[in-house]
Amino acid sequence: MSGRGAPPRRSVSLKPPERWIAIAGVTVLSAVALAGFAIAIYAAWLFHDMPDAADLADYRPPTATRAYAWDGVLIGEFSRERRIYVPYDNMPPQLAQAFLAAEDRNFFSHGGVDAMGLTRAMMKNVMNAVNGRRLEGGSTITQQVAKNVLLTSEATVGRKLKEAILAGRLEQTLNKEQILELYLNEIWLGYRSYGVGAAAYNYFGKSISDLSLAECAYLASLPKGPDNYHPIRRKAQAMARRNWVLDQMAELGWVSRAEAEAAKREDLKVQKAPTRAKYRDADFFVEEVRRRGLATMGQRLNEGGYYMRTTLDPQLQTAARVALMNGLEQYDRRHGWRGAWGHVDTAEGWEAVAKQKSPPSERRGWRAALVTDVSGGNVRVRVAGEGTTGSIVGQDVAWARAGKGLRSGDLVFVEPVEGGGGFRLRQIPAVNGALVAMEPYSGRVLAMVGGYSFSLSNFNRATQAMRQPGSAFKPIVYAAALENGYTPSSVVMDSAITLRGAGGQDWTPENYNRRYYGALTLRRGLELSRNAMTVRLAQGVGMRKISDLAVKMGVTKRMDNVLAMALGAGETTPFKLTAAYASFVNGGRRIEPHLIELVQDRNGETIFRADKRDCPRCLAGFNGDESPRIAPGGEQVMDPITAYQVTSMLQGVVQRGTATSALVLNRPVGGKTGTTNEYRSAWFVGFTPQIVAGVFVGFDDNRSLGNGETGTQAAVPIFIEFMQAATKDLPKDEFKAPKNAKFATVRGIREAFRPGTEPKPIVAPMGGMPVGGPQPYDQVWPDGQLTSPAPAAAPPPKKDDMSGLY
Numbered sequence: 001m002s003g004r005g006a007p008p009r010r011s012v013s014l015k016p017p018e019r020w021i022a023i024a025g026v027t028v029l030s031a032v033a034l035a036g037f038a039i040a041i042y043a044a045w046l047f048h049d050m051p052d053a054a055d056l057a058d059y060r061p062p063t064a065t066r067a068y069a070w071d072g073v074l075i076g077e078f079s080r081e082r083r084i085y086v087p088y089d090n091m092p093p094q095l096a097q098a099f100l101a102a103e104d105r106n107f108f109s110h111g112g113v114d115a116m117g118l119t120r121a122m123m124k125n126v127m128n129a130v131n132g133r134r135l136e137g138g139s140t141i142t143q144q145v146a147k148n149v150l151l152t153s154e155a156t157v158g159r160k161l162k163e164a165i166l167a168g169r170l171e172q173t174l175n176k177e178q179i180l181e182l183y184l185n186e187i188w189l190g191y192r193s194y195g196v197g198a199a200a201y202n203y204f205g206k207s208i209s210d211l212s213l214a215e216c217a218y219l220a221s222l223p224k225g226p227d228n229y230h231p232i233r234r235k236a237q238a239m240a241r242r243n244w245v246l247d248q249m250a251e252l253g254w255v256s257r258a259e260a261e262a263a264k265r266e267d268l269k270v271q272k273a274p275t276r277a278k279y280r281d282a283d284f285f286v287e288e289v290r291r292r293g294l295a296t297m298g299q300r301l302n303e304g305g306y307y308m309r310t311t312l313d314p315q316l317q318t319a320a321r322v323a324l325m326n327g328l329e330q331y332d333r334r335h336g337w338r339g340a341w342g343h344v345d346t347a348e349g350w351e352a353v354a355k356q357k358s359p360p361s362e363r364r365g366w367r368a369a370l371v372t373d374v375s376g377g378n379v380r381v382r383v384a385g386e387g388t389t390g391s392i393v394g395q396d397v398a399w400a401r402a403g404k405g406l407r408s409g410d411l412v413f414v415e416p417v418e419g420g421g422g423f424r425l426r427q428i429p430a431v432n433g434a435l436v437a438m439e440p441y442s443g444r445v446l447a448m449v450g451g452y453s454f455s456l457s458n459f460n461r462a463t464q465a466m467r468q469p470g471s472a473f474k475p476i477v478y479a480a481a482l483e484n485g486y487t488p489s490s491v492v493m494d495s496a497i498t499l500r501g502a503g504g505q506d507w508t509p510e511n512y513n514r515r516y517y518g519a520l521t522l523r524r525g526l527e528l529s530r531n532a533m534t535v536r537l538a539q540g541v542g543m544r545k546i547s548d549l550a551v552k553m554g555v556t557k558r559m560d561n562v563l564a565m566a567l568g569a570g571e572t573t574p575f576k577l578t579a580a581y582a583s584f585v586n587g588g589r590r591i592e593p594h595l596i597e598l599v600q601d602r603n604g605e606t607i608f609r610a611d612k613r614d615c616p617r618c619l620a621g622f623n624g625d626e627s628p629r630i631a632p633g634g635e636q637v638m639d640p641i642t643a644y645q646v647t648s649m650l651q652g653v654v655q656r657g658t659a660t661s662a663l664v665l666n667r668p669v670g671g672k673t674g675t676t677n678e679y680r681s682a683w684f685v686g687f688t689p690q691i692v693a694g695v696f697v698g699f700d701d702n703r704s705l706g707n708g709e710t711g712t713q714a715a716v717p718i719f720i721e722f723m724q725a726a727t728k729d730l731p732k733d734e735f736k737a738p739k740n741a742k743f744a745t746v747r748g749i750r751e752a753f754r755p756g757t758e759p760k761p762i763v764a765p766m767g768g769m770p771v772g773g774p775q776p777y778d779q780v781w782p783d784g785q786l787t788s789p790a791p792a793a794a795p796p797p798k799k800d801d802m803s804g805l806y
Contacts, residue, residue: 075312112143143164360428461696469572
């Protein structure tokens with residue numbers, strides 16, 4: 001069969017050399033493709049989480065929240081990284097130039113990565129490797145910002161690639177000044193300092209605007225390794241590095257050669273250690289602010305860079321610290337010398353032993369010393385670290401001999417006598433205490449000292465120690481009575497009373513002196529702090545009403561309705577009890593005691609204000625309209641007349657009762673002492689029209705203070721010393737009485753009454769009074785109850801009472 005078919009297929013065969021070339025080409029292309037695919041996968045993995053450089057446009061590094069006293073004194077800082085953020089425009093030019101000279105001289109000309117600088121660093125690294133020195137990284141300031149802010153510190157090729165790419169993106173997102181601002185505020189400079197602002201304060205105790213050229217150059221020497229150039233431990237290396245920076249600045253023409261040489265001749269003087277604040281008397285207060293700030297703001301407190309204005313009055317805080325420490329030391333001295341805190345058998349090496357125990361940081365004049373000789377009535381000592389020698393004053397030698405004595409080799413604390421003439425023997429008290437002072441109308445906490453020494457114990461006994469207040473609770477019992485039909489001149493019997501207690505056991509509350517004075521007015525019973533009378537009064541009022549008032553006043557959140565509570569058997573803190581007393585001064589309102597007045601963010605926006613009251617016309621200006629009237633703050637917890645009656649009765653405690661020593665203040669003052677069973681705690685809470693202050697003295701393990709250590713003996717002197725300093729510039733104002741109060745004189749004392757309850761004088765009819773009836777000038781209640789004088793009795797003691805809880 002014939003026809004056209006497909007042309008026959010021809011097979012092509014490659015010669016051996018050509019075949020191998022083809023195979024090799026395919027292999028190479030496959031390898032290239034595979035390598036490209038692998039690189040693509042690695043790049044995708046490497047850069048999948050690449051941070052966005054644009055995020056830095058609004059970035060601010062974590063900065064410290066700074067707390068200030070009421071008068072603007074810096075008292076504390078709270079931060080994870082101690083940093084003070086300083087805008088670039090507020091930085092002195094020579095400070096920025098010093099860092100550029102040390103770290104990146106081409107900063108304003110490169111695009112994020114300095115090729116010349118990198119080449120120069122690589123060449124230096126050849127010699128560094130030969131000599132065993134640290135290799136240089138060659139990173140620009142932009143790269144360091146990318147690493148510090150956006151990346152980790154891992155030393156890998158991948159991280160260096162990311163750093164270079166991000167540096168380029170940063171240069172496109174931010175201008176040079178913004179990048180430099182981030183760098184100078186972010187970098188770690190040692191001495192607990194992040195950024196130049198904190199470093200200036202920590203190293204030199206000054207603002208960056210006050211830094212000298214030499215100080216700027218020293219800070220610029222630190223990024224390469226703060227520990228390598230420590231200003232004290234490695235001062236020679238630090239000065240050499242500083243001088244190198246100065247030479248670089250002169251070489252670049254940023255300072256003259258003469259200026260550089262002059263700066264190089266300056267000594268490197270820094271603070272011995274970085275300090276949080278110059279004012280150091282407020283440690284207990286600042287720590288309480290930190291705790292409360294964390295409770296409300298969380299970790300934002302440590303990184304938000306907030307401005308915090310507190311209520312602290314530095315002058316009153318210092319007065320409070322000094323008064324409490326003096327009072328506790330006086331108590332301690334009354335109870336004898338407990339012996340040396342250490343002993344060495346030989347004088348060799350004694351100073352090393354002495355360094356193991358430091359005196360309280362608050363007692364800056366105290367020194368550790370070695371007793372070198374004891375002969376007759378003379379005791380010689382040598383002061384550690386100074387070599388000074390001298391004798392302990394005679395009265396302190398006698399005090400020590402009455403206790404455990406002194407012998408050669410003893411290690412003790414001493415303090416030089418002012419003006420010379422030997423040393424005073426000092427002893428750290430075992431007892432402790434607290435003092436808190438606040439404004440009665442606003443609740444501003446003016447001062448708070450939570451113990452003898454914060455450096456020895458940071459437990460705040462003002463806010464954290466729960467203790468029985470004893471008789472310091474009684475004013476609340478009397479306030480409840482006045483709220484429920486009693487008046488200051490109502491009469492209650494002060495006589496023995498026995499009650500059936502829990503478990504069928506009898507309870508017999510006793511007066512401090514085991515004596516009873518018969519019928520007494522409420523005023524006199526509170527002035528003399530009579531236990532038995534107070535229990536009878538509580539029975540008449542009812543414990544539920546007393547408990548409810550105590551809760552309303554903020555003394556406690558809950559109180560059992562048992563009569564022992566009327567004598568202060570419940571527990572509270574000095575902080576809460578002092579705040580409750582403020583209600584007596586301010587007209588019966590419960591204040592919210594606070595330590596933080598105002599908090600603002602870094603933009604100046606107020607995010608917290610303690611005073612929540614509205615003031616509609618406060619911003620109206622001086623336009624002739626009626627002035628704004630702000631309603632008083634706080635919940636009304638008792639009638640204003642009741643509050644004034646208790647205030648007046650507590651003035652009587654100072655004038656005629658258990659706190660007459662406070663009359664030395666020579667101004668209107670009231671208050672109440674308190675002593676618990678077995679003298680475990682001593683209290684005094686007192687006030688003037690401007691300040692209410694509470695004092696607590698007691699051991700941390702709640703053991704007895706010792707016989708006779710009452711509120712009168714242990715607490716009132718501390719209150720007096722504090723108030724003498726706190727009120728010296730205050731007017732001697734009287735306590736303000738409510739406008740609707742009625743007044744009548746009872747037994748020579750001007751008493752306040754609610755309208756309609758004031759006693760009415762009886763006018764004697766012609767012919768005189770009937771035998772056995774009311775006598776002329778007696779005053780009679782509307783119900784006919786006489787307010788005649790109490791039965792004759794022995795003079796009342798000038799002591800405080802116990803709570804009577806047995």
